[in-house]
Amino acid sequence: MAILCLIPLIHTLAISFSSNVAVVSSQVILWPVDFTLDSYDYVLKNNQFTQSLLITMKRVALGIIINMFLTMLIAYPLSKEAKSFKWRTVYAWVFVFTMLFSGGLIPVYMVVRATGLLDSIWALILPGAVPVFNVVLLLNFFRGLPKELEEAAFIDGAGHWVTLWKVYVPLSVPALVTVGLFVIVGHWNSWFDGIIYMNSSENYPLQSYLRTVVVERSMSSISFSDIQKEVGRINDRTLKAAQIFLAALPILILYPFLQKYFMKGIVLGSVKG
Numbered sequence: 001m002a003i004l005c006l007i008p009l010i011h012t013l014a015i016s017f018s019s020n021v022a023v024v025s026s027q028v029i030l031w032p033v034d035f036t037l038d039s040y041d042y043v044l045k046n047n048q049f050t051q052s053l054l055i056t057m058k059r060v061a062l063g064i065i066i067n068m069f070l071t072m073l074i075a076y077p078l079s080k081e082a083k084s085f086k087w088r089t090v091y092a093w094v095f096v097f098t099m100l101f102s103g104g105l106i107p108v109y110m111v112v113r114a115t116g117l118l119d120s121i122w123a124l125i126l127p128g129a130v131p132v133f134n135v136v137l138l139l140n141f142f143r144g145l146p147k148e149l150e151e152a153a154f155i156d157g158a159g160h161w162v163t164l165w166k167v168y169v170p171l172s173v174p175a176l177v178t179v180g181l182f183v184i185v186g187h188w189n190s191w192f193d194g195i196i197y198m199n200s201s202e203n204y205p206l207q208s209y210l211r212t213v214v215v216e217r218s219m220s221s222i223s224f225s226d227i228q229k230e231v232g233r234i235n236d237r238t239l240k241a242a243q244i245f246l247a248a249l250p251i252l253i254l255y256p257f258l259q260k261y262f263m264k265g266i267v268l269g270s271v272k273g
Contacts, residue, residue: 009248016040016241023237039234039242049243051202052209055121056188059205063125063187067134068180074135076164079142099132105196112197123197124190124205131186134179141175142168181258188251206247214240 007030014032015023022033043049077085078092102108108127117123145168153163169176194208201212 009245012241013245016238016245018238020235020238023235036234039238040246042234043239043242043246048202048209049206049246052204052206053246055203056206058121059124060184060187062121064180064183066125066129067131067183068176070130071134071138071179072164072169072176074130075138075142076160076168078135079139095130095132095135109196118197119199119203124187124193127193128186131183134182138172138175138179141172145171177258181255184254185251210243210247213243 010030011028014028014030016039017032017035017037018028019034019036019038022028027033074095078088078095080088082088112118112123112127117126149167149171150163153167158166189207190205191207191211194203194205195211198204198208201209204212
């Protein structure tokens with residue numbers, strides 16, 4: 001099953017490293033034919049690709065800070081029992097309700113437009129600033145932590161704010177890294193909001209830009225005949241393959257470093273020792 005999942009990626013990588021003639025003649029399967037780096041050289045010199053990449057990196061940086069901060073602030077009080085937080089159940093259902101029902105695309109767009117967020121990076125971050133699913137995962141992890149630690153912190157004079165950052169957060173690293181990985185992948189792979197909220201293609205995040213390249217076969221008025229005259233060894237398929245692989249590369253690099261935390265944090269509701 002793992003090999004079957006890797007085959008499309010390997011095929012795309014092989015195309016990106018192959019020459020124009022080899023790709024057009026269908027010689028490339030899982031290994032580059034007539035190896036060349038011309039596609040990557042052109043892509044990295046493409047201003048729109050690099051600009052969309054920077055926008056996505058900025059989005060991920062801001063998104064991970066805002067999403068994680070709000071997720072922890074919401075998950076901590078909702079992890080308390082009803083006798084400690086009287087309206088806990090009411091607030092919990094308010095958040096769960098947003099998972100089950102949505103106002104729809106048009107009302108959300110009208111809110112984003114009315115608040116002046118169109119064509120800005122905040123239109124990609126603030127509408128999804130509170131990922132409720134992540135809140136549910138984290139509050140279940142908080143519930144599994146020993147209550148004696150919280151009671152000891154209160155006896156020592158700590159309040160809820162200090163208890164959250166000095167007790168809960170250090171003990172929840174696996175869960176926080178897991179939720180953080182979900183946030184990073186979500187922001188990195190998101191493309192639809194960029195299409196909706198950005199009036200100019202210059203403000204597209206990376207995945208929105210790739211969607212226009214791969215699906216709409218548009219590279220912002222780039223003429224492939226001119227490219228082939230200049231380079232001679234690339235075409236639209238090799239360029240698309242190079243951009244797709246470059247877009248996936250950061251996540252492929254990041255995941256192995258977070259895997260050990262992911263394996264621990266994925267069992268958020270398990271019995272704790």
